[in-house]
Amino acid sequence: MTPRTLDHEALLDRLTGVFRSAGYEGASLSDLSSATGLQRSSLYHRFPGGKAQMAAEVVRRVGNAGMDAAFAPLDHAQPTVADVEAVGRSLTAFYADGAISCLLDTMSLRDHSWAATGGEVADALAATAQRWIEAFAGVASSAGATPGEARARAEDAIAAIEGALVLRRVTGDGAAFARAIARLPTALMGDTKSTKSTKRTTRG
Amino acid sequence: MTPRTLDHEALLDRLTGVFRSAGYEGASLSDLSSATGLQRSSLYHRFPGGKAQMAAEVVRRVGNAGMDAAFAPLDHAQPTVADVEAVGRSLTAFYADGAISCLLDTMSLRDHSWAATGGEVADALAATAQRWIEAFAGVASSAGATPGEARARAEDAIAAIEGALVLRRVTGDGAAFARAIARLPTALMGDTKSTKSTKRTTRG
DNA sequence: GTCTATACGACGATAGAC
DNA sequence: GTCTATCGTCGTATAGAC
Numbered sequence: 001m002t003p004r005t006l007d008h009e010a011l012l013d014r015l016t017g018v019f020r021s022a023g024y025e026g027a028s029l030s031d032l033s034s035a036t037g038l039q040r041s042s043l044y045h046r047f048p049g050g051k052a053q054m055a056a057e058v059v060r061r062v063g064n065a066g067m068d069a070a071f072a073p074l075d076h077a078q079p080t081v082a083d084v085e086a087v088g089r090s091l092t093a094f095y096a097d098g099a100i101s102c103l104l105d106t107m108s109l110r111d112h113s114w115a116a117t118g119g120e121v122a123d124a125l126a127a128t129a130q131r132w133i134e135a136f137a138g139v140a141s142s143a144g145a146t147p148g149e150a151r152a153r154a155e156d157a158i159a160a161i162e163g164a165l166v167l168r169r170v171t172g173d174g175a176a177f178a179r180a181i182a183r184l185p186t187a188l189m190g191d192t193k194s195t196k197s198t199k200r201t202t203r204g
Numbered sequence: 205m206t207p208r209t210l211d212h213e214a215l216l217d218r219l220t221g222v223f224r225s226a227g228y229e230g231a232s233l234s235d236l237s238s239a240t241g242l243q244r245s246s247l248y249h250r251f252p253g254g255k256a257q258m259a260a261e262v263v264r265r266v267g268n269a270g271m272d273a274a275f276a277p278l279d280h281a282q283p284t285v286a287d288v289e290a291v292g293r294s295l296t297a298f299y300a301d302g303a304i305s306c307l308l309d310t311m312s313l314r315d316h317s318w319a320a321t322g323g324e325v326a327d328a329l330a331a332t333a334q335r336w337i338e339a340f341a342g343v344a345s346s347a348g349a350t351p352g353e354a355r356a357r358a359e360d361a362i363a364a365i366e367g368a369l370v371l372r373r374v375t376g377d378g379a380a381f382a383r384a385i386a387r388l389p390t391a392l393m394g395d396t397k398s399t400k401s402t403k404r405t406t407r408g
Numbered sequence: 409g410t411c412t413a414t415a416c417g418a419c420g421a422t423a424g425a426c
Numbered sequence: 427g428t429c430t431a432t433c434g435t436c437g438t439a440t441a442g443a444c
């Protein structure tokens with residue numbers, strides 16, 4: 001029933017699911033144990049640092065390998081609208097149309113045991129956010145935005161997605177999430193009517 | 205030192221602060237006790253339903269009285285840009301420039317003890333979100349948007365704020381929050397250059 | 409490398425004195 | 427209406443058999 005030996009990647013995948021829906025404090029070792037099929041003590045064998053280490057590794061994995069996969073379509077000099085749309089489809093799948101929360105949200109609440117992690121989790125979250133911002137800002141830059149404007153567009157596009165995930169969790173309505181994804185190309189690249197859009201400077 | 209008798213409103217104010225930063229599960233009775241200056245058992249005297257009741261009352265209070273106060277400037281037939289800007293200032297104060305999280309976010313994570321609340325908290329959160337959406341949609345409608353478009357604009361504006369709060373928590377940067385607030389008038393009312401803006405229908 | 413068993417503290421919640 | 431004292435449970439974490 002339980003695969004006796006689960007390799008590290010598969011293990012992290014299972015743990016990720018729990019942390020995404022429950023957050024750090026909400027994810028108990030019992031939850032993590034039943035999700036992986038491993039007893040609590042076995043989890044400590046794999047992760048001597050306990051829950052904090054599990055959380056940190058989960059966030060790092062999603063922020064590195066996970067984001068590499070999602071943003072692969074952007075990996076060339078001049079990303080197109082189609083490339084951004086492909087990223088949108090990846091994100092829609094990753095968030096299950098908005099039904100699954102984001103680690104940046106659920107893992108970033110303050111916690112007592114938080115200090116015990118030595119800020120490792122918080123650092124991993126911040127690094128993940130920065131990578132995401134830079135990936136999106138790169139698209140905006142390629143489309144002709146100034147560095148500052150590119151970063152602003154990237155942050156706003158990410159905020160639209162994160163906020164839509166919150167709304168979905170509260171109202172059950174995923175329409176805002178779908179719109180945030182659909183808006184992604186114009187949000188990052190500006191009005192894509194003209195090929196080399198010269199941006200309408202939104203002063204302020 | 206501890207005011208012996210704290211009235212219900214003041215009590216809820218203190219509790220609100222804890223739930224906002226810690227979420228439901230993260231807010232322990234010890235936290236709530238020290239924030240209010242009341243012993244755990246005294247809290248149970250005031251709230252026989254325990255933590256679940258405290259949470260539900262906190263959410264309802266913020267969603268009713270709190271939102272009434274914040275959205276007061278919109279309480280007439282034809283809200284102006286200045287009115288929306290006033291709401292923006294209220295929200296900036298309420299969220300302390302983005303440094304304090306939103307109950308819609310922190311209280312909406314799934315939880316084991318969640319079922320014990322009988323869905324009371326979840327219902328209060330959903331009701332609060334609906335009230336917020338309707339308040340913003342009213343502005344968009346007054347500005348000439350169709351009902352569907354008004355609701356979409358309202359949701360997107362709220363998502364921008366909620367997402368910016370998440371970003372701020374992770375990166376420490378409040379710029380996205382400031383932009384979300386600054387964008388509020390145009391996000392809801394459209395391009396306000398022409399007095400009776402006839403919206404650019406964003407099909408979809 | 410997984411398991412059973414257990415330590416020990418913090419949790420939410422209650423009883424009863426004042 | 428507040429307090430002290432306590433209950434039972436579940437939390438994280440560890441020890442040691444297999």
